[in-house]
Amino acid sequence: MPEQKRQERPTVGRRWQRWLSRHFPAPYQIHPFTLRFRDAGIERAFIHGYDVNPVFLSRLALLSGLVIYSLFGFVDFMVMHDFHRELWSIRFGIGVPWILLGLALSLLPSLRPAYDWILLAVVQGVNATLVAMMVITQGAEGMLYLSGILLLLVYNFVAFRMRLWVATISAFLVIAGFLLAAPFGGYGNAFFMISGLFFLLFTTTALMFGATISELFARRHFVQSRLLDTQAKTDELTGLPNRRAFLQRLQAELARHRRYGAEFTLAMIDADHFKAINDRHGHEAGDRVLCEVGARLQRELRDSDMAARFGGEEFALLLSETSADRAITVCERIRQAICQRPIALNGSDKVELTISIGLATPAGDGHSVDSLLRQADDAMYQAKREGRNRVSAPD
Numbered sequence: 001m002p003e004q005k006r007q008e009r010p011t012v013g014r015r016w017q018r019w020l021s022r023h024f025p026a027p028y029q030i031h032p033f034t035l036r037f038r039d040a041g042i043e044r045a046f047i048h049g050y051d052v053n054p055v056f057l058s059r060l061a062l063l064s065g066l067v068i069y070s071l072f073g074f075v076d077f078m079v080m081h082d083f084h085r086e087l088w089s090i091r092f093g094i095g096v097p098w099i100l101l102g103l104a105l106s107l108l109p110s111l112r113p114a115y116d117w118i119l120l121a122v123v124q125g126v127n128a129t130l131v132a133m134m135v136i137t138q139g140a141e142g143m144l145y146l147s148g149i150l151l152l153l154v155y156n157f158v159a160f161r162m163r164l165w166v167a168t169i170s171a172f173l174v175i176a177g178f179l180l181a182a183p184f185g186g187y188g189n190a191f192f193m194i195s196g197l198f199f200l201l202f203t204t205t206a207l208m209f210g211a212t213i214s215e216l217f218a219r220r221h222f223v224q225s226r227l228l229d230t231q232a233k234t235d236e237l238t239g240l241p242n243r244r245a246f247l248q249r250l251q252a253e254l255a256r257h258r259r260y261g262a263e264f265t266l267a268m269i270d271a272d273h274f275k276a277i278n279d280r281h282g283h284e285a286g287d288r289v290l291c292e293v294g295a296r297l298q299r300e301l302r303d304s305d306m307a308a309r310f311g312g313e314e315f316a317l318l319l320s321e322t323s324a325d326r327a328i329t330v331c332e333r334i335r336q337a338i339c340q341r342p343i344a345l346n347g348s349d350k351v352e353l354t355i356s357i358g359l360a361t362p363a364g365d366g367h368s369v370d371s372l373l374r375q376a377d378d379a380m381y382q383a384k385r386e387g388r389n390r391v392s393a394p395d
């Protein structure tokens with residue numbers, strides 16, 4: 001029995017997958033290695049949303065790195081007085097222009113998609129200069145430049161805000177660069193080479209671990225706030241947007257109308273004699289009918305339109321770029337889609353449902369969200385008074 005229990009224990013990989021699927025549900029799944037959202041649109045929203053401006057911050061980091069790198073020229077002078085000219089020609093003749101080139105390229109909007117790779121190139125260039133300076137100084141003094149590479153790794157993982165997988169590739173290229181120097185003159189002694197290599201490996205591991213954790217938590221926080229936001233704007237029963245989301249969209253559409261004269265029509269929909277359905281078939285059946293109404297509304301609309309549950313057995317539609325005349329045709333089609341096909345309940349029971357629809361179309365500037373809602377409501381009650389199961393628009 002204990003044997004069996006041990007076999008059932010999930011592997012680390014399984015647990016990792018489970019943790020990921022719990023915290024990153026569809027459509028927010030992330031790649032288990034790169035940690036990027038699989039959906040390109042979500043990835044873009046995350047990159048633009050979680051930092052004030054990642055490009056601005058990494059440009060600031062480039063600038064501060066440039067200052068620190070240049071200031072170490074004084075240390076060259078004080079500690080390595082004898083051959084500081086050679087060191088300075090590498091630092092100021094190659095390193096500084098290389099960082100400046102990176103900074104200049106970062107200012108070009110057309111290179112924005114390649115920005116991470118520009119940063120990677122800057123890191124590799126600076127690393128090459130530090131390695132060259134280590135080869136020139138040889139031995140214990142070279143420790144100074146090893147510290148420089150460790151600092152470079154901190155910039156690589158933390159300050160430059162590169163995507164984690166690019167930063168990881170960059171860090172391993174830095175280590176490869178350190179090893180590459182061995183055949184070209186080396187560092188004076190094997191002790192320095194081996195201890196330096198271990199320093200670089202352990203620092204990379206620690207920074208990678210820290211960067212992975214903070215990346216994961218930043219992404220989890222992003223997903224949680226998106227889920228909460230969606231929850232706050234979604235009607236639990238039908239899955240349609242709720243009143244709050246609808247009013248936000250209506251406000252935006254009205255602003256577009258005022259600014260550009262964009263046409264749109266608001267429709268309020270109320271199920272007829274819905275109380276009778278609840279009374280005869282029960283509240284649960286009533287819920288099922290509301291869900292089906294929501295699904296049919298959504299099926300009938302264009303992607304650019306919006307259907308929402310406004311409350312109770314009342315729904316609202318926002319038909320963008322739609323005149324009053326065209327809206328009457330659309331709503332007639334919707335009315336028929338509801339009343340011509342009975343709605344199946346549990347078992348073989350079916351109910352027939354009709355709806356009454358009231359329209360409001362803004363004309364000119366004198367409209368507010370409230371006045372439009374009132375107008376559509378009035379039209380809807382007129383449809384009820386005139387016998388229900390119809391579309392009514394104000395004259």
Ligand SMILES: Nc1nc2c(ncn2[C@@H]2O[C@H](COP(=O)(O)OP(=O)(O)OP(=O)(O)O)[C@@H](O)[C@H]2O)c(=O)[nH]1
Nearest residue numbers: 270271272273274275276278283284286287312313
């Ligand atoms: N099942 C269910 N019923 C709801 C829900 N919200 C509101 N209702 C019911 O919808 C009914 C609305 O009744 P009324 O306002 O009298 O309107 P009606 O019976 O549709 O009659 P008319 O609008 O005049 O055609 C009430 O019985 C509410 O309890 C809901 O989420 N689920």
